[in-house]
Amino acid sequence: DTGVSQDPRHKITKRGQNVTFRCDPISEHNRLYWYRQTLGQGPEFLTYFQNEAQLEKSRLLSDRFSAERPKGSFSTLEIQRTEQGDSAMYLCASSPLWQGLGAGGELFFGEGSRLTVL
Amino acid sequence: GQQVMQIPQYQHVQEGEDFTTYCNSSTTLSNIQWYKQRPGGHPVFLIQLVKSGEVKKQKRLTFQFGEAKKNSSLHITATQTTDVGTYFCAPPGGYQKVTFGTGTKLQVIP
Numbered sequence: 001d002t003g004v005s006q007d008p009r010h011k012i013t014k015r016g017q018n019v020t021f022r023c024d025p026i027s028e029h030n031r032l033y034w035y036r037q038t039l040g041q042g043p044e045f046l047t048y049f050q051n052e053a054q055l056e057k058s059r060l061l062s063d064r065f066s067a068e069r070p071k072g073s074f075s076t077l078e079i080q081r082t083e084q085g086d087s088a089m090y091l092c093a094s095s096p097l098w099q100g101l102g103a104g105g106e107l108f109f110g111e112g113s114r115l116t117v118l
Numbered sequence: 119g120q121q122v123m124q125i126p127q128y129q130h131v132q133e134g135e136d137f138t139t140y141c142n143s144s145t146t147l148s149n150i151q152w153y154k155q156r157p158g159g160h161p162v163f164l165i166q167l168v169k170s171g172e173v174k175k176q177k178r179l180t181f182q183f184g185e186a187k188k189n190s191s192l193h194i195t196a197t198q199t200t201d202v203g204t205y206f207c208a209p210p211g212g213y214q215k216v217t218f219g220t221g222t223k224l225q226v227i228p
Contacts, residue, residue: 033215044218045216091160105216106163107216109161
């Protein structure tokens, strides 16, 4: 399977614990995105990388969230001191390098990592 | 910032009926994408529209981009139970970034 893979698929944790999610993008894709989705809502942008550089981070993201893509391949999203409001589906997507805003840019999503904070 | 509204929020149709969802922006868009998310699944890219007035078809699905590039629509002809899911329009959210609308959840009654 050469699609985007995410691990773990499900994570149940107690409030205050740290969790880490991993995303392996499609190998030739330069861009990697993290989104969060709660029930009944559309995916909400969190952050994205071009190769190993983190180019943008949502202002909605608190300091408890950190993402890395150390070698420009896989990425990790860590949430420290989890809160019940962090319960959501965390989606990773990858995309080949865009030629510009008017062309390309299709996002390929993984199955997501569902977080439940008790 | 850019405001995009998608209507309706929910739609129930009898199998065989047509369905349309609309995406309206307060600002001109350089392009817009559409995604489908099946229940319990992840978003899957359907199409990208770039040109003013563009119309693209994929079998029973017809996508339109308005002349002013501020609105877009997805029309499904003769819905089938396999069309069930949530349809999202996704305009650019900045440089090389995609944001998602609120989505239209389609339920098809057999």
